[in-house]
Each structure stands twice: as C-alpha cells, then as structure tokens.
Amino acid sequence: MSDMAAQSSRTSRLRRGKLLALSGGVALVISLSIAISVGAVPVPTGTVWGILANKLMPGTLEQTWSQGREAIVWDIRFPRALLAILVGAGLAIVGAALQAVTRNPLADPHLLGISSGGAFGAIFALLHSGLFLGLLTVPILAFCGSLLATLIVLGVSRLADASSADRLVLAGVAVSFIIMAGANALIFLGEPHASHTVVFWMLGGLGLAQWNHLIYPLIVLILCGLWLLSRSRQLNAMTVGDETAATLGIPVARFRLTVFVVGALITGVMVAFSGIIGFVGLMVPHVVRMLVGGDYLRVLPGSALVGAIFLLWADIAARTVMRPEDMPIGIVTGLVGGVFFVWLLGRRKA
Amino acid sequence: MSSAALSVQGLSWSPGRGRATLLHETSFDLAAGRVLGIVGPNGAGKTTLLRLLYRFHRPTSGQVLVDGEDIWQLPARRVAQTVAAVLQEQPSDFALTVGEIVSLGRTPHRTNFGGTNGAHDRDIVERALAQLDLHGLAHRHLGTLSGGERQRVMVARALAQEPRLLILDEPTNHLDIRHQLEILELIRTLPLTIVTSLHDLNLASGVCDDILPLKNGQTIGFGPPDQVLTEQAVTGAFQVEARRERLEPSSTDHLTFHLQT
Numbered sequence: 001m002s003d004m005a006a007q008s009s010r011t012s013r014l015r016r017g018k019l020l021a022l023s024g025g026v027a028l029v030i031s032l033s034i035a036i037s038v039g040a041v042p043v044p045t046g047t048v049w050g051i052l053a054n055k056l057m058p059g060t061l062e063q064t065w066s067q068g069r070e071a072i073v074w075d076i077r078f079p080r081a082l083l084a085i086l087v088g089a090g091l092a093i094v095g096a097a098l099q100a101v102t103r104n105p106l107a108d109p110h111l112l113g114i115s116s117g118g119a120f121g122a123i124f125a126l127l128h129s130g131l132f133l134g135l136l137t138v139p140i141l142a143f144c145g146s147l148l149a150t151l152i153v154l155g156v157s158r159l160a161d162a163s164s165a166d167r168l169v170l171a172g173v174a175v176s177f178i179i180m181a182g183a184n185a186l187i188f189l190g191e192p193h194a195s196h197t198v199v200f201w202m203l204g205g206l207g208l209a210q211w212n213h214l215i216y217p218l219i220v221l222i223l224c225g226l227w228l229l230s231r232s233r234q235l236n237a238m239t240v241g242d243e244t245a246a247t248l249g250i251p252v253a254r255f256r257l258t259v260f261v262v263g264a265l266i267t268g269v270m271v272a273f274s275g276i277i278g279f280v281g282l283m284v285p286h287v288v289r290m291l292v293g294g295d296y297l298r299v300l301p302g303s304a305l306v307g308a309i310f311l312l313w314a315d316i317a318a319r320t321v322m323r324p325e326d327m328p329i330g331i332v333t334g335l336v337g338g339v340f341f342v343w344l345l346g347r348r349k350a
Numbered sequence: 351m352s353s354a355a356l357s358v359q360g361l362s363w364s365p366g367r368g369r370a371t372l373l374h375e376t377s378f379d380l381a382a383g384r385v386l387g388i389v390g391p392n393g394a395g396k397t398t399l400l401r402l403l404y405r406f407h408r409p410t411s412g413q414v415l416v417d418g419e420d421i422w423q424l425p426a427r428r429v430a431q432t433v434a435a436v437l438q439e440q441p442s443d444f445a446l447t448v449g450e451i452v453s454l455g456r457t458p459h460r461t462n463f464g465g466t467n468g469a470h471d472r473d474i475v476e477r478a479l480a481q482l483d484l485h486g487l488a489h490r491h492l493g494t495l496s497g498g499e500r501q502r503v504m505v506a507r508a509l510a511q512e513p514r515l516l517i518l519d520e521p522t523n524h525l526d527i528r529h530q531l532e533i534l535e536l537i538r539t540l541p542l543t544i545v546t547s548l549h550d551l552n553l554a555s556g557v558c559d560d561i562l563p564l565k566n567g568q569t570i571g572f573g574p575p576d577q578v579l580t581e582q583a584v585t586g587a588f589q590v591e592a593r594r595e596r597l598e599p600s601s602t603d604h605l606t607f608h609l610q611t
Contacts, residue, residue: 099444100444103442103444105442105444233454233457233460234457236446236450236454237454237457239441239442239444239446240439240441240446240451240454241437241439241440241441242439243401243404243406243435243437243439244435244437244439244441244504246404246405246406246426247404247405247406247430247433247434247435247437247517248430248454248455248457248458248511249425249426249427249428249429249430249431249457249458250426250457251426289444289445290445293445293446293447293450294444294445294446294447294450294491295446295450
C-alpha cells in the first residue's frame with residue numbers, strides 16, 4: 001500500500017468514526033426525548049423540549065402546558081431518563097474495561113461480586129436496619145455493600161495469590177455466591193410483606209430517580225470514565241496477554257486491581273440508585289466492537305453512548321409493555337441480552 | 351537501531367519461599383549484537399530464564415544487567431524501551447487490527463492520552479509492518495490470520511518497540527518450514543542483541559552465535575554451538591543418544607537423535 005493510499009484510508013476511517021459518533025449523539029438525543037414523552041400520560045416531544053428550555057432559561061417560551069404535565073416531565077421523567085443514561089453508560093464502560101483486564105469476553109460487573117454486595121446492602125436497609133439515614137439509606141448501604149464486596153474479592157485474591165486474570169474472576173464469582181447466599185438469608189429472615197420492594201430492587205428499576213441524587217452517579221461516571229479513557233492503551237495491551245503487557249512496561253497485577261476498584265466504584269454507585277441491572281455491561285461492548293473495532297480509545301466512548309441509548313430504550317419498554325405497571329428493567333435487559341447472546345453464538349459458528 | 355550488552359550475574363529463581371528452585375544460579379555475558387540460543391528439554395527452565403530477562407519474574411538472587419544497568423533498578427517502562435519480547439501468548443480476539451496490535455509496541459514510548467509524537471510513531475509502526483511484510487494485512491483482525499501471520503504480527507509489535515535486546519520464546523513453534531526459516535533469517539539479520547529459546551538444536555546451531563543448554567534448571571554450558579552442542583552434552587541433557595553426522599552434499603554438520611537403548 002502506498003503512503004497516499006494509507007493516508008486516504010486513514011482519513012476515511014476517521015470520517016467514518018466521526019460519522020458514527022455524530023449519529024450516536026443524535027440517536028441519544030432522540031431516544032432521550034422519546035423516553036420522556038412516552039408513558040402513562042403521553043407528552044408531545046415539542047412540549048418536552050419547551051419545558052426543558054423554560055427550566056434552563058425561564059421565560060424563553062410561553063407556557064402552553066399544564067402544571068401537572070410540567071411536573072411529570074420535569075420532576076419524574078427527566079431525572080429517570082438521565083439516570084438511565086448514566087447507569088447505562090457506567091455499566092457498559094465497566095464491562096468493557098473488565099473484559100480487557102480479565103481477557104474474558106463474558107466479564108461484566110456481576111463478576112466482581114459487586115452487584116451482589118450492593119444487593120446485600122440494599123436488602124439490609126429495606127428489611128432490617130430501617131431507613132435510619134432517610135431516603136438515602138438504601139443507596140448508601142447498597143454502595144457500602146458494593147465496596148465491601150470488592151474489598152473481600154481483593155482480599156480473597158491476595159489470600160489465594162490470584163494475581164492472574166482467571167483466578168481473579170474465580171475469586172469474584174466465589175465471593176459473589178457467598179454474598180448472594182447472605183442476601184437471600186436476609187430476605188428469608190425479613191418480613192414477608194416487605195419482600196416485594198426487595199424483588200423490585202433486585203430486578204432493577206429507574207423509578208426512584210430524583211434530580212438531587214443524579215449528581216453522584218454523574219461525578220463518578222465522569223471521573224472514572226476519563227481515567228479509564230486515559231488508560232486505553234494499557235487496556236489494549238492487556239487484551240494481548242499479561243506477559244506481553246508486562247514487557248510493554250505495564251505493571252500488570254497492579255493495573256488490573258486498579259481497574260477492578262474503579263469498576264467497583266462505578267458499579268457501586270449505579271447499583272445504589274438503580275438496583276441490579278444485568279447484561280448491559282456484558283452485551284454493549286460486544287456491539288460496540290462490531291461497530292468501531294477493538295481499540296479502547298473508541299470502545300470506551302462508544303460503549304458509554306450505546307449503553308446509554310440501550311438503557312433508555314429498555315426503560316421505555318419496561319414502562320410501556322405492561323402499562324400502567326412498571327416492569328422491572330432487569331427483565332427487559334436480561335431478555336434482550338440473552339437473545340442477543342444466542343444470536344452471537346449462531347453468528348460465530350457461521 | 352542499536353544493540354545492548356546483556357550480563358547475567360548469579361541469577362536464580364524459585365516461585366516462593368520453600369518452593370523448588372526452577373533456575374539454579376547462572377551467570378553469563380552476551381556481547382552486544384550477538385544471538386544467544388537457549389536450549390533444553392521440556393521443563394528445563396528455558397521459559398523461566400527468559401521471564402527473568404524480560405523483567406516478568408523478579409530474581410530470587412542475582413541480577414540482570416542490560417548495558418550495565420540492573421533492570422530491577424529501573425522503572426518497568428524504561429526497561430520496556432530497551433527490551434522487547436515475543437512470547438507464545440495468543441491474544442484473545444478483541445477485534446484489534448494488525449496495525450493496532452503493532453502500534454502497541456509504542457506504548458512504553460508514549461505518555462497517556464497520546465503524547466505529541468504521533469507522526470514519528472506512525473512511521474515506526476509502518477516500518478515494522480513493512481519489515482515483516484504485513485502491509486496488506488494492517489486492517490485485518492488478528493483473529494482472521496493464520497498462525498504464521500500472527501507470529502509475524504507479534505514480531506512486528508516487538509520491533510515497533512525499538513528494542514536493543516529482543517527476547518523470543520520458541521519463535522518457530524507451530525510454524526511450517528518456510529515460516530520457520532523466515533523467522534530465523536530475520537533473527538540472523540536484525541542488528542539487535544537477541545536471546546531466543548529454540549527446540550530444534552540444528553536450527554539453533556545454524557542461527558545462534560552462542561548456545562546455553564539447560565537441564566533441570568542448571569546451566570550446563572555457554573559458548574559457540576560447535577563447542578557446546580557436542581554429542582556427549584546433548585546426550586546428557588536430553589537423555590537421547592545424539593550423533594553428529596555430516597550432511598552431503600552440503601557438507602554441514604547435523605545432529606541426529608535416537609532413543610537410548
């Protein structure tokens with residue numbers, strides 16, 4: 001290939017990347033506005049953006065909608081949709097990063113034992129401790145549970161000398177089972193009639209979104225996301241192999257642990273506000289790699305974008321399929337994710 | 351490209367306190383630009399020795415000096431700018447292209463978030479791709495390549511690192527004859543100091559300036575092939591009966607092996 005040909009193929013790939021990023025952004029905005037307008041009370045998209053404009057810059061538009069509509073859109077649906085974006089993006093980049101450092105295409109936040117740690121904390125708050133910290137009790141305890149689970153995974157991996165990728169995954173799975181058993185024991189010991197809130201929480205849901213809580217997942221997502229992005233070269237190298245990565249000057253064991261802890265931080269915060277939502281972290285990076293290839297400089301932002309869009313639509317489905325009931329979103333993501341994997345298996349075979 | 355001198359002093363390794371020593375004390379000096387072949391039966395400690403040289407294992411005793419500097423006194427990234435390795439690890443399929451894998455070789459030379467020397471890095475990657483005849487494959491996914499092509503990708507990746515000491519672990523494994531000879535030819539012509547483990551003793555004597563045979567973690571010699579790979583030495587190390595025979599019409603020496611009776 002001549003230099004010019006290489007040059008032109010590079011520009012064309014660059015253009016393709018920009019085009020994908022642009023269409024992704026547009027898709028996100030459209031999905032967001034649909035997610036807000038769809039529901040038990042349908043609201044026209046024009047009204048949705050009108051309310052947004054008036055909230056950001058009061059007085060821009062004449063109010064043609066009722067106070068009730070405004071309350072539904074602004075107080076309930078906007079934070080819910082934004083939470084969907086944050087959680088989807090967060091879980092997807094955690095999945096992508098963990099897949100690289102474990103070299104396991106099936107890695108996702110569940111593997112860390114984090115989700116089960118979060119479940120344990122939330123169940124404890126819901127059924128046993130009482131809401132001693134007010135409404136934030138459940139998220140705070142869920143977050144503590146997640147962090148605790150991560151520390152236990154790290155401890156076990158030290159104890160079992162599990163510095164390799166496989167053994168770290170096994171440590172995560174083992175701890176996850178143990179904590180899940182504990183969580184189930186808490187449910188069994190708890191009051192039967194309170195259990196349905198627990199079920200809702202275990203299956204995930206975005207219904208508890210509130211404006212003043214969104215700041216926590218937002219900050220964590222931005223900081224941790226930027227950190228991961230700055231390490232995209234190292235993540236690329238980790239997919240080749242531990243020893244090769246080491247010969248490229250990467251402190252492999254330490255780097256893997258750091259990515260685990262950062263992943264735990266993101267997942268912990270997301271789980272705290274949305275419950276356990278499976279399959280996003282597992283599935284989204286695969287789709288993104290098909291679109292943009294394997295370079296983590298593109299996989300991470302792509303995963304964030306696709307994860308956000310995916311969870312918005314999963315939530316739309318969850319709210320509309322059994323209207324006016326909210327179906328737990330985990331059912332939707334599990335169903336879609338499972339079918340997706342069956343499809344992926346069939347495709348690989350061909 | 352230039353080459354680095356390698357000096358190994360009293361080097362030994364065991365996986366942990368109270369565990370068996372996998373490599374017993376060994377010392378040797380390899381002058382810059384020479385090719386060292388490490389041979390020995392399975393489990394003799396070849397990979398262990400190589401891992402010590404590319405700074406994966408920390409020595410239980412002794413030192414590895416590259417151009418006089420102890421590699422464990424330097425940051426990993428500094429060492430990676432001098433020492434590259436082609437290993438037997440097979441990358442799992444994460445949809446990286448050949449070009450992306452090769453450009454990983456620039457990792458130790460760059461800071462996070464790219465750095466400033468993009469054009470320079472691209473030139474080096476292009477050169478490494480050309481050197482291994484991989485240009486046509488640059489946009490292919492690694493998973494779609496044959497074993498020989500993958501091995502070439504991993505060598506190109508190591509060359510993009512611009513090392514002065516190159517370490518190869520069984521570079522001819524799983525390759526057909528033609529690709530074996532191509533890799534060996536490359537080893538012979540690269541102006542680098544090279545340490546490689548090889549299974550085939552005849553190939554090793556053809557390509558290496560020095561040979562270091564290992565047996566049960568013990569170094570049992572160091573020197574030019576014809577001095578080290580004697581019939582007795584090979585017979586002792588590999589527990590086979592080795593005979594040095596002369597090939598006609600090329601009149602080259604060739605070792606043949608027979609099970610001991």
